[in-house]
Amino acid sequence: MEAAELIKKVRKIEIKTKALSHQIFAGEYHSAFKGRGMAFSEVREYQWGDDVRSMDWNVTARLRSPYVKVFEEERELTVVLLIDVSRSGLFGTSVGTKRDLIAEIAAVLSYSAILNNDKVGALFFSDKVELFIPPGKGRSHLLHIIREIIELEPGSQGTDISEALRFLTNALKKKCTAFVLSDMLDVDGEGKPRYEDALKVAAGRHDLSVIKVHDPRERTLPSVGLVNIKDGETGESAWINTGSRRVRDLYSAWFTALAGHESRIFNKYQIDNVDIATDQDYVKGLMALFGRK
Numbered sequence: 001m002e003a004a005e006l007i008k009k010v011r012k013i014e015i016k017t018k019a020l021s022h023q024i025f026a027g028e029y030h031s032a033f034k035g036r037g038m039a040f041s042e043v044r045e046y047q048w049g050d051d052v053r054s055m056d057w058n059v060t061a062r063l064r065s066p067y068v069k070v071f072e073e074e075r076e077l078t079v080v081l082l083i084d085v086s087r088s089g090l091f092g093t094s095v096g097t098k099r100d101l102i103a104e105i106a107a108v109l110s111y112s113a114i115l116n117n118d119k120v121g122a123l124f125f126s127d128k129v130e131l132f133i134p135p136g137k138g139r140s141h142l143l144h145i146i147r148e149i150i151e152l153e154p155g156s157q158g159t160d161i162s163e164a165l166r167f168l169t170n171a172l173k174k175k176c177t178a179f180v181l182s183d184m185l186d187v188d189g190e191g192k193p194r195y196e197d198a199l200k201v202a203a204g205r206h207d208l209s210v211i212k213v214h215d216p217r218e219r220t221l222p223s224v225g226l227v228n229i230k231d232g233e234t235g236e237s238a239w240i241n242t243g244s245r246r247v248r249d250l251y252s253a254w255f256t257a258l259a260g261h262e263s264r265i266f267n268k269y270q271i272d273n274v275d276i277a278t279d280q281d282y283v284k285g286l287m288a289l290f291g292r293k
Contacts, residue, residue, distance in 0.1 A: 043067045077118040077177050078135045081106050082164050083149065084182035086126040087157040087232040093217040094279035101213045101278050102181045103149045105286065109179060114142050124148065127158030129167045158233045159186045162198035169202050177207045184212045184262060191254055196265050203269045209289060210266065210273040219255050221248045
């Protein structure tokens with residue numbers, strides 16, 4: 001991509017997502033992610049009604065007057081975006097591709113974090129970790145992430161969500177707020193998600209949410225006769241007769257079963273999630289996700 005074109009795209013997405021973050025998400029984000037706990041702030045003299053459990057006995061003994069410890073909410077968070085850049089994200093039959101939608105949502109979340117004075121980092125993955133940008137603050141750091149969201153060309157085409165989750169678990173020892181942005185199309189030969197074990201470990205250590213994106217055409221096959229379909233990640237292709245009701249029903253059943261497996265996993269490990277289509281307004285989806293936090 002030419003430098004001038006890249007700058008134009010970065011500026012366009014910056015203007016749109018910055019406005020959304022300011023006008024819509026700032027309050028919801030702040031309410032949803034309140035920080036990791038309470039941090040010590042100062043000591044002050046005891047006042048009537050103070051909880052005696054907050055007494056600082058060392059200071060009280062030294063000054064011979066009752067003092068209490070004062071705590072305040074530990075506000076700063078570390079946010080990490082796990083961004084799927086596999087080849088399946090290039091599919092789109094509506095307004096844009098799945099990767100376009102992921103890119104814009106990732107930019108909005110990044111701006112919301114920066115506005116809230118949180119650190120934000122990004123982990124780009126295919127069937128391997130393509131790039132990791134450690135959490136940081138500031139506009140230049142934010143624009144670095146956005147540039148990579150727009151420009152990064154993955155070295156691999158497949159999807160391995162487990163690899164990204166394991167990297168997150170190993171790279172960040174302290175608890176963080178993590179978002180997986182993906183179409184979640186990472187299944188075994190039986191059509192079941194391959195990432196359950198890694199998701200369980202990551203969810204046990206971090207505040208993990210999944211933002212799944214899909215294209216409406218993925219859920220049902222149109223009746224258009226004999227067509228050649230190709231797997232964008234493996235390169236394998238096959239001819240199928242979409243004019244056959246049985247073929248269309250089998251495909252729909254496979255997709256429905258996959259959605260059921262995903263739902264079971266998310267419920268089992270209490271992972272907040274939202275499913276957003278490329279032809280939908282993602283604002284409502286994110287607001288719903290924040291509202292459940």
